Amino acid sequence: MSRVICKQLCKRFEQGGQTIIGLDHVDLTVEKGEFVCLSGPSGSGKTTLLNAIGGLDTPDEGDVLVGDIALNKLDSAALADARLNNIGFVFQAYNLIPVLSARENVEFVMQMQGKPAHARRALAEQVLHEVGLAGLEDRRPADMSGGQQQRVAVARAIVSRPALVLADEPTANLDSHTAVHLMELFVRLNQQHQITFIIATHDQRVMALTRRLIRMVDGRIVQDGPSAELLAQ
């Protein structure tokens, strides 16, 4: 799997008899290994775009290609399979399963992928170490800090070495220090494993650490360029 291509993506929402534009003819190409930030005011379409790229929602018009897979052409079973094997998701709300330990939360993804139990356990431990959670494998989410829970969510997202990680406001609930650590982890994973990252955020510190910044307004891409240049404007 290599690049992500969005072609003329449109998404509309009907609410209370009104049509709300989510995405308005979005064209976007993200190459393998890029580290991209989606920014823009609230309601500009960042989450809608991430959901379309990740196959969590279907666009009304246009195409989404992740590598050579046309996500919007798949039936729901094939789409779930493509997501499970190719894309990692990190959300603002960590979306961990409260009754499972950190290790079990990470193992859960591999269980769905049909990996044997012994391989799951070893891999979950390895990934939890990689994100800095050695020794906390048996803790449940309620017994971990927000930053630690977000690291479990990252471990779960990367355990299958997806080619693409989509993160929606991943630092929103984290203090400054923890947010910077999380971003450093993303940068390291991007560099070491060539995982493509697309991160939607309002957080200037996050933007500053990405290489490419895409600004959205009213469901359209209005700026796209090197983060350092756009942030200096």
Ligand SMILES: Nc1ncnc2c1ncn2[C@@H]1O[C@H](COP(=O)(O)OP(=O)(O)OP(=O)(O)O)[C@@H](O)[C@H]1O
């Ligand atoms: N399920 C939905 N039903 C109705 N309208 C929706 C729905 N999802 C998104 N929208 C609308 O689509 C537009 C884009 O929303 P989106 O959540 O993608 O923006 P965003 O840039 O991610 O905002 P934020 O920064 O606040 O998360 C907004 O006007 C929003 O109200």
